[in-house]
Amino acid sequence: MKGKRAFKLSLIIAVLIVAIIFFAAAISLTLGSLPALKEFGWKFFFSKEWDPVSDRFGALPFLVGTLLTSFLALIISLPLSLSISILLGEYMKNGRFSSTVKSLVDLIAAVPSVIYGFWGLEVLVPFVRNLEIKFGIVPYGVGIFTASLILSFMIIPNTASLAREVIELVPGDLKEAAYSLGATRYEVIKKVTLPYARSGILAGILLSLGRALGETMAVTMVIGNNNNIPKNLFYPANTMASVIANEFTEATGDIYYSSLIAIGFALFLVTALFGILGRYIINKTTIKIAK
Amino acid sequence: MSKKFIVNLMLGALMLTGLLQATGGVKDLTGAGATFPYPLYARWFDIYHNETGIQVNYQAIGSGGGIRQLLNKTVDFGGTDAFMNDRELAKSPENPILHFPTCLGAVVITYNIPGNPELKLTPKVISGIFLGKITRWNDPKLVQLNPEVKLPSQKIVVVHRSDGSGTTFVFSDYLSKVSKEWARRVGKGKSLRWPVGLGGKGNPGVAGLIKQISGSIGYVELAFAEKNNLPYASIKNKHGKFIKPTLKSISLAAKVNIPPDTRVSITDTEAPEGYPIASFTWIIFYREQNYGKRSYERAKELINLFWWMIHQGQQYNEDLLYGKLPAPVIKTAEKIIKSATYNGKPILR
Amino acid sequence: MKGIRLRILKDRAFKFAIYLLSLLSLTPLFLIMFYTFRKGLKAINLQFLTHLPKPVGVEGGGISNAIVGTFLLVTIASAISIPIGVWAGIYLSENKRSWISEFLRITVDILQAIPSIVIGIIAYLWVVKPMGRFSALSGGIALAIMMLPIVVRNTEEVLRLIPPYLKEASLALGVPYHRTIIKVIIPAGIPGIVSGILLGISRIAGETAPLLFTAFGNQFMNWNIMKPVNALPLLIFNYAMSPYDEWKRLAWGASVVLILLVLAGNIISRMVAKKWKVQF
Numbered sequence: 001m002k003g004k005r006a007f008k009l010s011l012i013i014a015v016l017i018v019a020i021i022f023f024a025a026a027i028s029l030t031l032g033s034l035p036a037l038k039e040f041g042w043k044f045f046f047s048k049e050w051d052p053v054s055d056r057f058g059a060l061p062f063l064v065g066t067l068l069t070s071f072l073a074l075i076i077s078l079p080l081s082l083s084i085s086i087l088l089g090e091y092m093k094n095g096r097f098s099s100t101v102k103s104l105v106d107l108i109a110a111v112p113s114v115i116y117g118f119w120g121l122e123v124l125v126p127f128v129r130n131l132e133i134k135f136g137i138v139p140y141g142v143g144i145f146t147a148s149l150i151l152s153f154m155i156i157p158n159t160a161s162l163a164r165e166v167i168e169l170v171p172g173d174l175k176e177a178a179y180s181l182g183a184t185r186y187e188v189i190k191k192v193t194l195p196y197a198r199s200g201i202l203a204g205i206l207l208s209l210g211r212a213l214g215e216t217m218a219v220t221m222v223i224g225n226n227n228n229i230p231k232n233l234f235y236p237a238n239t240m241a242s243v244i245a246n247e248f249t250e251a252t253g254d255i256y257y258s259s260l261i262a263i264g265f266a267l268f269l270v271t272a273l274f275g276i277l278g279r280y281i282i283n284k285t286t287i288k289i290a291k
Numbered sequence: 292m293s294k295k296f297i298v299n300l301m302l303g304a305l306m307l308t309g310l311l312q313a314t315g316g317v318k319d320l321t322g323a324g325a326t327f328p329y330p331l332y333a334r335w336f337d338i339y340h341n342e343t344g345i346q347v348n349y350q351a352i353g354s355g356g357g358i359r360q361l362l363n364k365t366v367d368f369g370g371t372d373a374f375m376n377d378r379e380l381a382k383s384p385e386n387p388i389l390h391f392p393t394c395l396g397a398v399v400i401t402y403n404i405p406g407n408p409e410l411k412l413t414p415k416v417i418s419g420i421f422l423g424k425i426t427r428w429n430d431p432k433l434v435q436l437n438p439e440v441k442l443p444s445q446k447i448v449v450v451h452r453s454d455g456s457g458t459t460f461v462f463s464d465y466l467s468k469v470s471k472e473w474a475r476r477v478g479k480g481k482s483l484r485w486p487v488g489l490g491g492k493g494n495p496g497v498a499g500l501i502k503q504i505s506g507s508i509g510y511v512e513l514a515f516a517e518k519n520n521l522p523y524a525s526i527k528n529k530h531g532k533f534i535k536p537t538l539k540s541i542s543l544a545a546k547v548n549i550p551p552d553t554r555v556s557i558t559d560t561e562a563p564e565g566y567p568i569a570s571f572t573w574i575i576f577y578r579e580q581n582y583g584k585r586s587y588e589r590a591k592e593l594i595n596l597f598w599w600m601i602h603q604g605q606q607y608n609e610d611l612l613y614g615k616l617p618a619p620v621i622k623t624a625e626k627i628i629k630s631a632t633y634n635g636k637p638i639l640r
Numbered sequence: 641m642k643g644i645r646l647r648i649l650k651d652r653a654f655k656f657a658i659y660l661l662s663l664l665s666l667t668p669l670f671l672i673m674f675y676t677f678r679k680g681l682k683a684i685n686l687q688f689l690t691h692l693p694k695p696v697g698v699e700g701g702g703i704s705n706a707i708v709g710t711f712l713l714v715t716i717a718s719a720i721s722i723p724i725g726v727w728a729g730i731y732l733s734e735n736k737r738s739w740i741s742e743f744l745r746i747t748v749d750i751l752q753a754i755p756s757i758v759i760g761i762i763a764y765l766w767v768v769k770p771m772g773r774f775s776a777l778s779g780g781i782a783l784a785i786m787m788l789p790i791v792v793r794n795t796e797e798v799l800r801l802i803p804p805y806l807k808e809a810s811l812a813l814g815v816p817y818h819r820t821i822i823k824v825i826i827p828a829g830i831p832g833i834v835s836g837i838l839l840g841i842s843r844i845a846g847e848t849a850p851l852l853f854t855a856f857g858n859q860f861m862n863w864n865i866m867k868p869v870n871a872l873p874l875l876i877f878n879y880a881m882s883p884y885d886e887w888k889r890l891a892w893g894a895s896v897v898l899i900l901l902v903l904a905g906n907i908i909s910r911m912v913a914k915k916w917k918v919q920f
Contacts, residue, residue, distance in 0.1 A: 007818030011734070014727030015744055018792065021785060022747045028765045029758070052482035083661035091658065101662070108669050110902050112846025114873045115895050118880040119672045126503065138446050140489055141504060153668045160665075184651040214755025216849040217877060225453030225490030236489035238453075241757045241849070246453050246492060248761065249323075249853050250356030252379060252481070257359070261765075264758045275753030276746060319860070321773065321868060333695035333859070346860040348868055364772045495882040518696065518884070583772045611697075 026268070033262030039255055044262060050227040050243075052251075057259040059266070061229045065237035066267075068144050068230065069219060070212040073151035074205065080152075081159035081208070082201070088160075089167030090189060109157040117221030120150045125222055132234060142224035143236045150218050155211050159204035166200025166285060167193055199285045206278035210271045216241040240267050317589045319346040320596060324357020324370030325457045326493040327396055327512045328572045331611045332370065335604050345592060351493060354457030355481045361388065361575055364583050367593050369575040372396070372457020373464075373481055374554035386579045389631070390553050391624040392571035393600050395545055395614030397536040398462050399516050399523035399568070402508040403501050404428060407522040408440045411533050414469035414567075417526070420447060420508060421466065422473060423487035428506065443506070450500045450509035453490025456481055461570040462510045465558035469567075510568075513541075514612040530563040540566035541614040549623050569614075574600070580633045587633050594638045597628045676895050683893030693859055693875075696884055703894050705861045709776065709869035710901075713855060714845055716780025716865060721787040722837055729795025729833075730821060736800075744792075752789035759785050760850040768854055776862070776869040779855030783844040790843060794836025798829045835913035842905025846898055848873035872898045 036057065037044060047058025084105060092098040128149070129141030170193050178188045194201075224236020225246055238246070240263045251257040322332075329351040336347040349370070352360075357369030362382055374390055400412060416432050419425040425432060429442045452459045463479040477483055491497035494515045501507045502519060513536050516523045525533040534540050544557050544565030559567050574597065580590030601616060601624045608615045616624065629639050687702050694701035728744065735741050763782035768774055802825060810820040826833070848871075856868040857878060872894050879891035 004816055004818050007821070011727055011731040014724050015731050015740065017724050018728050018744060018751075018788065019747055021788070022751055024766075025751075025754070025762045025785075028762055032761070032765060049484070051484040053478045053480035053484065077665075080661055080665035083658045084665055086658050087662045091655065101666070104666055104669060106906070107903075108666075110842065110846075110906050111669075111672065112848070112873055112898055112902060114846070114848040114876050114880070115676060115899065116672070118876060118891060118895060119675060121880060123671070123675060129504065138448060139504060139506070140448060142489060142500075153665075156665050184647050186651040186654040187647070189654070210753050214753075214757070216755060216757040217873075221877075221881065225492065226488070227484070227490075241755055244757050244761065245849060245852055246490075247482070248764075250353045250359055250454055250481075252355050252359050252362075261761060264761045267755055268758050271753045271755055271758075272750040275749050279746075279749045319862070319867060323856075330696045334697075336859075337695045337698075340860070346862075348858045348860060348862075350857050350868075363769060365768060365774055492881055495884070499881065 029261060029265040029268055033258060033265045036255055036258035036262045040259075044259070045266070048229050052253070052256055055253050055255050057255065059240070059259070059263050061227055062238055062240045062243050062263060063266075064229050065144065065223070066213055066239040066241070068233070068237070069147045069151055069223070069239055070209055072144065072148035072233065073155060073212050074209060076148060076152035077156050077208070078159065078205070081156045081204070082163060084156065084160040085163035085167055085201075085204075086189060086193075089164045090185070090193065093168070105157050105160055108153070113154065113215060113218040114221075116150050116154055117218040120146065120218060120222040124149060128234075137232075137234050140224060140234065140236050142222050143234050144223065144230055145233050147219045147223040147237075147239075148233075150222060151212050151215060154215065154218060155208040158208040158211050159201070162204030162207065162282070163197065163201045166197040166204075169200075170196045199281050203278045203281040203285065206274050206281070210274035210278065213274070214241055214267060214271050216245050220245045240264075317586065317592045318344065319348060320367045320589075320593055321365075322347060322349045322357075322368045322370060322574075323352050323360045323366045324349075324575075325354045325372045325572055326351040326495065327354075327372045327456075327458050327461075328370065328394055328613065329494070330514050330518070331394060331608060331613050334607055334611060335600065338607070339596065339599060339604075345596065347596060353452075353454040353481070353493065354460065355454070357575065361577075367576070367589070368597075370572065371575055372570060372572045373460030374573055375575065383577070386577050386582060388575050389578050389627050390573040390575055391597065391601065391627045392553055392573050392616060392620060393604070394572060394608050394616065395541050395569060396572055397513040397541045397544075397566055397569045397614075398458055398465075398510050399513050399536050400508065400526065401498070401501055401511055401516045401521040401523045403505055403521070404445070405443055405505070406441075408437075409522060409535075410440065410524040411436050411527070412524045413527045414466075418466050418470035418473045421449060421451075421485075421487070422470075422476065423449070445506040448504050448507040449485075449488030450497050450504070450507050451483075451485050451488050451490055452494075452497060453492050454482070456493075457570075457572065458494060458510065458512055459483060461558060462568060464556055464570075465568045468559040517612050526567055528563075528565060528567040529559055529561060532563065534564065534566045536566045536569075538609055538612065538614055540564060541569045542617065544569040545571070545614065545617055545620070549620050551623065551626075553620070553623055553627065571620075576631070578631055579635070580631055580638065590631070590633045590638055594628060594631055597631075598625075598639065601625065601628070673899075676892065676899060679889075679892035680894075680896030683889045684896060688890075688893050689897075692861060693887075693890060696887070699886065701886075701890065703872070703875055703890060703897070705858060706870040706872045706875040706894060707897070708861060708863065709855065709858070709871040709874075710845060712776045712863070712865060712869055713779045713783055713851070713871055714841055716777060717783035717787050717844055718837070718841060720781065720784035721791055721840070725788050725791025725840075726795050726833060728792045730799065730826075732792065732796040733799035734821070748789045748792050751785065752793070755849075756786060756847055757849040757852075760853050763850060764853045771866075773866070774854060774856035774868040776855055776865040776867065779851045779869065779871070780865070782850035782854045783847060786847060786850065787840040787844050790840040791837060794839070795829070795833050798832030798836065799825060801832070802828050831912050831915070835909040838905050838909035838912065842902045842909070845905065846873055846902050848877050852877075872901070 048060040049056050049058045125141040128146045129139045132139040178192045220242040226236035230237040332349050354371035357371045360366045361369035429444045460481045467474040467479045491500040494511050497509045498511050498515045498519045501509050525535045528534050543562050544560040605615050691702035767778035810824045851874050858868045858870045862869050876891045876894050879887040
């Protein structure tokens with residue numbers, strides 16, 4: 001059976017290519033970051049100095065910028081995405097209206113991030129600036145807060161769709177049991193559905209977080225590109241992704257260049273970790289629920 | 292099988308493009324770098340395309356990017372507002388990188404305050420603002436310099452470049468010359484550790500931010516300020532005169548002796564009527580053009596383009612508010628362009 | 641039993657809050673769409689679609705180079721990622737439990753999670769640096785790396801849904817294994833596979849970050865995959881950040897074109913999945 005063998009071989013080759021892409025990517029990033037990591041050691045991630053004039057680099061301002069924007073975005077978006085998943089998973093399971101809402105949520109994920117950035121720059125930035133003037137804060141307009149607002153909206157679909165799926169999977173007999181005891185819908189959602197769907201929601205949150213950590217364009221356009229540790233939430237800053245977008249093509253020194261790759265490598269590791277963790281939780285949940 | 296078919300198709304397409312490249316003449320050149328002369332270059336290359344059919348793709352990614360990409364040999368030429376220092380030049384020891392200037396520009400201090408009046412600034416006040424020591428528009432030092440202007444009691448928002456930039460280099464080169472504190476705390480460079488402020492990408496990015504933010508101040512190339520109807524300040528020069536940046540005051544600033552490699556800073560000029568933050572902007576390229584499998588035709592087209600830039604191209608400079616090169620500088624640039632070789636033989640005779 | 645009224649009130653309030661917050665979360669989408677179309681539709685006309693951008697200060701101009709560039713990039717990315725992705729997906733669905741599959745699934749998940757900007761760095765290191773030039777090819781490869789995991793995952797999921805008796809019937813008739821896969825399993829799954837591919841395409845068509853240091857941009861028309869090209873998202877980014885009204889106008893117009901493109905990809909993908917759905 002020659003054909004069979006050739007066919008199996010071709011399948012294996014495809015699999016190998018995928019695996020090679022992954023490993024080669026990891027290796028390339030490691031090699032690229034070595035010069036910087038050798039030069040600065042682990043201090044690279046704890047030093048706040050980013051000084052191309054004297055070739056001293058530390059990634060702390062970008063770590064801080066990334067963490068602040070991502071978590072702030074998550075806090076803002078969580079009530080919104082949970083509401084949508086409860087709406088679709090409990091109140092409106094079927095029907096035309098429900099499928100419209102579903103498509104709209106998908107659409108949020110489909111709009112390219114550069115368009116979010118453009119809109120943010122033209123509409124949201126002036127809006128935030130006016131707010132800042134009202135509250136007597138220095139009216140940068142751009143900054144961590146603005147970036148988080150845009151991000152919080154962009155990551156709604158990630159949590160919403162996963163959470164909805166898990167909420168739909170909650171066994172009907174459990175809920176019916178609660179209803180038959182006289183519970184109101186609110187009580188059922190609070191006491192039965194949400195606790196049951198907990199791990200799925202957690203997985204959704206992790207995936208959203210992964211998305212937020214790595215989002216580049218929309219953030220780059222509204223964050224203000226300041227390489228210092230931000231003094232407050234309305235201050236311009238830079239994230240790991242945005243500093244790469246800004247400076248990668250123009251880093252002249254070898255150490256400068258390598259430092260940017262090292263930031264990319266760190267981003268790779270963190271998002272990979274969140275991705276695996278999220279997937280692991282999903283797998284565990286679906287198996288549990290399927291049983 | 293569909294997979295084989297697609298693979299074949301891909302290979303075919305690749306081979307076809309390879310063939311096209313081998314047989315057809317050189318139709319395009321790629322450059323990257325400075326955003327400072329970008330409006331001029333965009334106009335030049337549009338005209339050049341109409342005249343010769345050659346497409347010159349210039350991407351304004353910042354001067355640092357121009358140097359980086361030339362060193363990586365991913366572009367045919369780089370553009371930079373900061374001449375490469377000796378350490379950078381040493382990165383290509385076997386094939387020296389040459390500079391020639393294409394035009395003169397000025398970095399202007401631009402701002403956005405109510406009424407957009409014309410301000411007068413001294414080196415001390417400028418460094419004070421950008422060091423974050425002068426933080427309000429109605430600071431006594433500013434009021435004293437501009438008694439006739441009603442300055443608002445607003446916070447000053449400093450806007451600077453976020454990318455590696457020759458404009459930043461020129462500006463910080465000037466500040467390092469006039470302020471000891473600046474030289475000690477910040478220094479000069481294409482990218483800096485800014486004490487205050489927020490970053491915009493490219494001259495366009497900074498101009499865009501200043502237009503949006505009331506109370507902001509920043510530095511951009513003269514043409515960008517003019518194009519965007521942004522006001523700009525007169526600056527006290529070494530001679531003690533307040534000079535407004537104009538084509539004339541810029542070219543007066545360039546009345547200095549040009550070294551043979553044209554790498555010279557003209558900030559804080561000695562010329563009594565010269566504007567103090569002016570600079571040349573340069574094209575950088577390899578002297579020996581036979582590197583990385585480049586064809587002779589490609590090298591030839593590149594050198595022709597350079598020749599065009601310092602001659603025919605110059606007539607468009609003033610239209611876009613860039614200073615023309617003075618005659619002695621053109622002479623020096625000609626010499627440099629003529630020194631380019633292919634396999635050791637000069638390309639232009 | 642607490643007061644039944646209070647409980648009912650709470651229930652109503654909760655329902656109201658859920659509806660309100662859901663509405664609130666969709667509001668920005670409407671705002672963005674409305675604003676983009678209001679600004680962008682004005683910019684679009686025949687010249688806009690067929691001409692090149694003009695230098696600063698010259699009126700008019702269009703985005704034809706970016707449309708062609710996006711087309712080139714998507715074609716390259718598809719040519720690379722579809723065959724590899726579909727084949728790897730078949731492997732996964734055929735060998736559900738092998739350790740290679742388990743491992744590959746993790747790999748694909750990580751690949752999918754990598755931020756697009758990091759993929760840009762990878763493509764720069766792999767293609768741009770060795771080749772010594774920016775090119776459509778390097779941009780296409782970057783996008784292919786992004787598209788690959790989508791295609792693999794989708795193919796696997798679609799093929800899993802095909803009932804095993806279909807395969808068993810074919811094998812029982814004496815059809816060799818590889819022909820069974822090609823003639824029976826793939827045709828049965830093709831609507832799902834195609835819809836996944838379309839989804840992948842509409843995802844990568846809007847990506848900017850991986851193109852910044854690969855496709856690079858080009859103000860001229862270019863069909864040569866070994867040269868830098870412009871792309872719609874790249875053009876939007878560059879022109880959006882500029883202070884020129886004329887360029888911003890082009891950017892808004894390009895945004896509308898890009899959104900329509902992405903929407904069309906999504907809608908067609910759904911139609912394909914629905915219309916050709918094989919009923920079992």
